[in-house]
Amino acid sequence: MKVWFYILRRMVSLVFVMGGVLIIIFVMGHVIPANPLHFFIGQESDEAYVAQVRAELHLDDPIWKQFGFYVSDLLHGDLGMSWSTRNPVAADLAIRLPATFELITVSLIVCVLLAFPLGVVAAVKRDTWIDHSARVTSLLGVALPSFWLGLLLIYVFFYRLRILPPPMGRMSIGTNIRQVTGFYLIDTLLAGDLDAFGNVVRFMVLPVTALSFAKMGQLTRLVRSTMIETLGSTYIEAARAQGLRKWLIHYRLALKNAVLPPITQIGLIWGNLIGGAVIVEIVFAWPGAGSWAVDAALAGDYAPIQAFAIIMAAARVIIFLITDILYLFIDPRIRY
Amino acid sequence: MQKTPGEAGISMPWIAKQWKKLRSTSRYAFFLMRRNPLSLVGGGIVLFLVLLAIIGPFFTPYPPAKSDITSKSLPPSSTHWMGTDNLGMDIFSRVVHAARTDLLIALIGVCGAVAIGTSFGLVSAFYGRWVDEVMMRVLDSLQAFPTIILAMTIAAVLGPSTRNVVIVLVVVNFPLYARLIRSLVLSLKESQYIDAARVVGCGDARLMFRHILPNCVGPIYVQGSLNIGWSVLMAATLSFIGLGTQPPAPEWGVMIKQGARFMILGRWWMAFFPGLFIFLFVLASNLLGDGLQDVLDPKRR
Numbered sequence: 080m081k082v083w084f085y086i087l088r089r090m091v092s093l094v095f096v097m098g099g100v101l102i103i104i105f106v107m108g109h110v111i112p113a114n115p116l117h118f119f120i121g122q123e124s125d126e127a128y129v130a131q132v133r134a135e136l137h138l139d140d141p142i143w144k145q146f147g148f149y150v151s152d153l154l155h156g157d158l159g160m161s162w163s164t165r166n167p168v169a170a171d172l173a174i175r176l177p178a179t180f181e182l183i184t185v186s187l188i189v190c191v192l193l194a195f196p197l198g199v200v201a202a203v204k205r206d207t208w209i210d211h212s213a214r215v216t217s218l219l220g221v222a223l224p225s226f227w228l229g230l231l232l233i234y235v236f237f238y239r240l241r242i243l244p245p246p247m248g249r250m251s252i253g254t255n256i257r258q259v260t261g262f263y264l265i266d267t268l269l270a271g272d273l274d275a276f277g278n279v280v281r282f283m284v285l286p287v288t289a290l291s292f293a294k295m296g297q298l299t300r301l302v303r304s305t306m307i308e309t310l311g312s313t314y315i316e317a318a319r320a321q322g323l324r325k326w327l328i329h330y331r332l333a334l335k336n337a338v339l340p341p342i343t344q345i346g347l348i349w350g351n352l353i354g355g356a357v358i359v360e361i362v363f364a365w366p367g368a369g370s371w372a373v374d375a376a377l378a379g380d381y382a383p384i385q386a387f388a389i390i391m392a393a394a395r396v397i398i399f400l401i402t403d404i405l406y407l408f409i410d411p412r413i414r415y
Numbered sequence: 416m417q418k419t420p421g422e423a424g425i426s427m428p429w430i431a432k433q434w435k436k437l438r439s440t441s442r443y444a445f446f447l448m449r450r451n452p453l454s455l456v457g458g459g460i461v462l463f464l465v466l467l468a469i470i471g472p473f474f475t476p477y478p479p480a481k482s483d484i485t486s487k488s489l490p491p492s493s494t495h496w497m498g499t500d501n502l503g504m505d506i507f508s509r510v511v512h513a514a515r516t517d518l519l520i521a522l523i524g525v526c527g528a529v530a531i532g533t534s535f536g537l538v539s540a541f542y543g544r545w546v547d548e549v550m551m552r553v554l555d556s557l558q559a560f561p562t563i564i565l566a567m568t569i570a571a572v573l574g575p576s577t578r579n580v581v582i583v584l585v586v587v588n589f590p591l592y593a594r595l596i597r598s599l600v601l602s603l604k605e606s607q608y609i610d611a612a613r614v615v616g617c618g619d620a621r622l623m624f625r626h627i628l629p630n631c632v633g634p635i636y637v638q639g640s641l642n643i644g645w646s647v648l649m650a651a652t653l654s655f656i657g658l659g660t661q662p663p664a665p666e667w668g669v670m671i672k673q674g675a676r677f678m679i680l681g682r683w684w685m686a687f688f689p690g691l692f693i694f695l696f697v698l699a700s701n702l703l704g705d706g707l708q709d710v711l712d713p714k715r716r
Contacts, residue, residue: 107569224652226690395561
């Protein structure tokens with residue numbers, strides 16, 4: 080019962096947080112003295128038409144009423160119009176979002192697949208070269224600007240070694256992929272086109288590396304420290320005293336308890352990857368939602384970046400909620 | 416004639432006392448940080464970069480915005496230690512001037528964030544109840560955005576300029592300090608000396624700023640030193656995207672942006688050196704901050 084109350088409470092607070100998010104974005108949109116009319120009217124439009132447009136955009140209504148219209152539009156899926164691409168923002172977003180999500184998801188998987196084993200091994204073999212190199216890498220990773228790392232990777236692997244493709248998007252020009260999910264890795268496999276699959280993978284290597292490197296360091300550190308803590312606990316000591324074999328202790332007893340905190344971190348890391356993805360998209364000309372929002376913002380078109388911010392904030396908040404609930408179920412201790 | 420404490424102002428004995436206090440704290444800090452040599456390395460690098468930012472620009476071989484078309488895109492050499500960019504500007508000079516720009520931006524940004532965040536947290540924790548609830552909800556909404564995306568949105572709306580980068584840094588960073596101060600104040604609020612001060616008639620503001628606040632300074636320093644490195648990274652990132660400092664102003668992010676398209680042509684020096692300095696500064700401030708944590712954590716005192 081307590082669990083369901085907790086979940087309910089969290090959902091209510093989620094509504095409040097999202098409300099605050101919408102207010103913040105709305106205020107930001109109205110702080111700028113930009114004239115949204117210029118999208119609709121020209122030099123020669125007559126008074127009546129201007130008045131009609133103003134009424135449609137609710138520009139003469141009090142601010143709180145405008146906010147009401149804004150929220151109701153949002154709830155109906157209307158995110159506004161982008162005057163730089165002349166499309167509804169929602170349509171543009173739907174096209175560009177899968178690319179970003181694919182980048183983030185693959186980076187997260189890579190991050191987890193590398194960080195967990197590394198962290199565990201570093202903890203088990205403390206103070207050896209593995210441990211030290213893991214700690215150094217994580218220290219460096221946090222300080223490394225991801226765009227700088229991306230550029231260096233491009234220089235080394237594309238310019239010098241010529242083994243990876245140039246930073247020009249998700250695949251070679253002229254490759255044809257039947258879009259089912261928008262996730263090219265999946266779509267190429269669904270179509271059975273292994274050449275295209277390999278092509279897409281090759282284009283993905285550098286962006287994913289640049290994006291995941293910093294977070295990998297953080298996660299490794301966390302896995303390592305939780306593992307060390309678990310290995311020092313009394314029940315592990317008891318197991319050792321009873322003569323259980325080393326690998327049994329490490330990988331069956333300790334590991335199960337050590338991985339819990341890092342797993343909850345995964346949700347947080349996913350949230351951070353969203354921000355990092357924007358930069359990586361720009362460096363590698365990745366056609367995702369981040370680079371689209373930035374391009375629009377640089378052209379003075381604010382609707383895309385506001386919609387992008389709302390969507391990403393919502394995604395992050397929901398992921399945090401799911402992570403918390405998951406943790407509630409995984410760790411019985413905190414239920415009571 | 417004996418001056419009253421209020422009239423004495425800044426006099427030699429007062430300066431001497433402050434200097435002695437500084438020396439003894441530094442000695443204590445050094446002693447504790449010796450255990451962690453990495454943090455001393457970090458501190459050293461930070462100091463070096465700060466000095467570079469303050470004094471360096473007076474000694475650069477070339478002016479930072481002087482473009483010499485005859486020496487376009489030259490690799491590092493003895494005349495141009497870090498090479499030149501596509502407009503012929505010497506990269507070394509620009510990197511040194513950019514140090515000043517970046518460190519100033521980060522310093523002002525973090526100071527602003529500390530000032531606003533501390534006030535926010537103080538008021539929130541001190542008055543409690545619904546004031547606290549509302550203020551924390553505001554912070555929750557602000558922190559719901561992925562940080563870079565929040566920074567980008569504010570920068571987009573305000574317009575790309577150095578001044579707006581500082582504003583963005585303040586807005587993005589102040590929640591950290593607000594929460595930090597709030598938790599500290601919540602625990603300090605119940606102390607006896609606060610009750611005692613109340614009994615003798617201490618007003619709210621005086622209580623907050625003269626009694627509670629001085630005990631919160633330690634963690635602010637730790638958080639601040641970690642924050643400054645991150646703020647430099649954020650400022651450079653905004654400029655790299657195009658929503659921050661604009662070219663041809665010397666700033667590490669701007670320089671990386673200008674040098675980025677030449678990376679695939681093999682001219683690595685244009686984007687490499689500015690990024691290297693960002694990396695060094697962030698790394699050093701992280702090491703320093705970790706070290707300071709040992710020194711200034713109240714549990715150790």
